[in-house]
Amino acid sequence: MRGKKILLVESDATDRSLMVDRFNQLGYQVSVVGDGLRAFEKIAGDHYDLVMTELNLPHMGGIDLLKKIKKVNESLPIIFISAQAGVTEAVEAMKLGAYDFIVKPLTVEMIEIIRSQLFDRAIALDRGKPEAKFAIITENAKMNRLLQEAREIAHSQAAIFIQGESGTGKELFARYIHNYSNRKDRPFVAINCSALPETLLESELFGHEKGSFTGAMSRKKGKFELANHGTMLLDEISEMNIQLQSKLLRVLQEREIDRIGGTAPIPVDVRIIATTNTDIEKQIRDGKFREDLYYRLNVIPFHLPPLKDKRDDMPLLARHFVEKYNRLDKRNVKGLTEAAVDLLMQMPWKGNVRELENVMERAVLMCKGDFIDEKDLGSHEKMRAVETARLTTVPSVSLKEMEKKVIFHALDQTNGNRTRAADILGISVRTLRNKLNEYREKMEAQ
Ligand SMILES: Nc1ncnc2c1ncn2[C@@H]1O[C@H](COP(=O)(O)OP(=O)(O)OP(=O)(O)O)[C@@H](O)[C@H]1O
Numbered sequence: 083m084r085g086k087k088i089l090l091v092e093s094d095a096t097d098r099s100l101m102v103d104r105f106n107q108l109g110y111q112v113s114v115v116g117d118g119l120r121a122f123e124k125i126a127g128d129h130y131d132l133v134m135t136e137l138n139l140p141h142m143g144g145i146d147l148l149k150k151i152k153k154v155n156e157s158l159p160i161i162f163i164s165a166q167a168g169v170t171e172a173v174e175a176m177k178l179g180a181y182d183f184i185v186k187p188l189t190v191e192m193i194e195i196i197r198s199q200l201f202d203r204a205i206a207l208d209r210g211k212p213e214a215k216f217a218i219i220t221e222n223a224k225m226n227r228l229l230q231e232a233r234e235i236a237h238s239q240a241a242i243f244i245q246g247e248s249g250t251g252k253e254l255f256a257r258y259i260h261n262y263s264n265r266k267d268r269p270f271v272a273i274n275c276s277a278l279p280e281t282l283l284e285s286e287l288f289g290h291e292k293g294s295f296t297g298a299m300s301r302k303k304g305k306f307e308l309a310n311h312g313t314m315l316l317d318e319i320s321e322m323n324i325q326l327q328s329k330l331l332r333v334l335q336e337r338e339i340d341r342i343g344g345t346a347p348i349p350v351d352v353r354i355i356a357t358t359n360t361d362i363e364k365q366i367r368d369g370k371f372r373e374d375l376y377y378r379l380n381v382i383p384f385h386l387p388p389l390k391d392k393r394d395d396m397p398l399l400a401r402h403f404v405e406k407y408n409r410l411d412k413r414n415v416k417g418l419t420e421a422a423v424d425l426l427m428q429m430p431w432k433g434n435v436r437e438l439e440n441v442m443e444r445a446v447l448m449c450k451g452d453f454i455d456e457k458d459l460g461s462h463e464k465m466r467a468v469e470t471a472r473l474t475t476v477p478s479v480s481l482k483e484m485e486k487k488v489i490f491h492a493l494d495q496t497n498g499n500r501t502r503a504a505d506i507l508g509i510s511v512r513t514l515r516n517k518l519n520e521y522r523e524k525m526e527a528q
């Protein structure tokens with residue numbers, strides 16, 4: 083346990099030095115700040131194993147700090163330390179997910195308890211929490227409204243339809259609803275309707291009896307039966323063919339399924355969540371999706387915003403993925419430089435959060451120092467496109483000059499590889515070559 087990092091948020095100088103000494107003796111690294119705002123900045127920019135904070139703090143109080151931390155890093159254990167034993171506050175803190183509440187003065191014994199009972203155990207426990215794996219990281223106002231609505235409707239039986247571009251977190255959102263529902267201890271079964279040919283999809287959904295078709299060697303339960311009393315995610319529902327759509331509609335109306343080759347219907351109680359990243363209304367207009375099924379599925383609709391519309395989440399998400407891949411890849415990257423965050427903020431993010439996750443996974447592996455900088459993100463082709471775009475906005479040079487700059491910049495970025503540079507610039511290699519000849523001739527003429 084030696085070397086674990088504690089963030090101590092304490093405004094009283096005497097208490098502060100006392101605790102720091104004690105924790106240092108025990109072999110922990112301690113960072114100290116005197117107010118909630120600074121504490122949150124520290125947490126956003128670095129990794130800690132435990133936060134110990136006073137309740138009454140200047141600028142941002144302990145409870146607000148706890149709420150903010152929980153949004154960024156749900157599994158980080160937080161202990162409150164307070165001079166007065168305010169029961170109300172203690173209860174509130176615990177309800178909001180604080181690990182413990184300790185009354186000052188901190189005795190040597192208390193610190194020992196923290197060490198032996200809590201520190202080692204809390205970290206191990208929290209890291210392994212299944213919910214932590216499906217946490218939705220956001221501070222965006224629109225997303226928070228959607229999450230609030232999701233929690234409010236989680237208990238109902240009504241079908242839910244989640245729309246959003248690819249990689250916006252639709253599946254994660256569906257799990258979130260399941261985890262907040264009273265079905266949370268029952269199965270969550272997901273099926274991707276675009277991944278299977280239609281006959282297989284039908285038997286996957288409804289199951290089959292032995293010998294009901296060539297290859298049906300034994301009886302098989304369908305996903306509907308497996309999801310009984312739980313939630314079923316019908317992912318990419320718009321890809322389902324029209325005949326199967328009719329069968330699904332019947333299941334939703336009757337609340338029973340027919341196994342392929344079966345003789346009697348089987349009652350099922352399943353909460354349906356469907357998703358799509360296509361324009362479903364256009365599909366209805368084109369006759370590819372049944373309107374009546376759509377109305378059955380779309381009882382409670384959610385539209386998840388693309389990442390470009392929630393750029394304020396970028397630093398949090400980036401930091402979250404650094405933590406995730408530090409853990410998975412056994413790395414110890416401490417965070418991102420400001421320049422790296424700036425660059426992330428400017429990217430188009432067509433692939434949304436999934437693309438950001440991929441970029442961060444790679445950056446964690448590429449990072450040589452403590453912090454991910456622009457270079458660690460830099461070899462991603464799109465980053466270069468952003469760099470190039472940024473350069474083209476430099477004012478007060480002629481268009482020709484600007485063009486030359488952009489071309490050399492692209493060549494710089496690709497270590498002189500003309501094919502890739504031309505690709506980034508969106509011109510042919512031949513045009514690039516002509517331009518370079520033109521510059522050379524000009525130079526020679528001067
Ligand atoms: N707010 C978020 N916080 C943390 N992780 C997120 C968030 N949003 C998305 N992710 C992560 O991004 C990845 C993509 O999310 P998910 O699979 O839920 O997206 P999707 O909308 O279903 O994508 P697709 O349409 O491509 O199936 C997952 O690894 C998910 O955990």
Ligand SMILES: [Mg+2]
Binds near residue numbers: 252
């Ligand atoms: Mg998905």
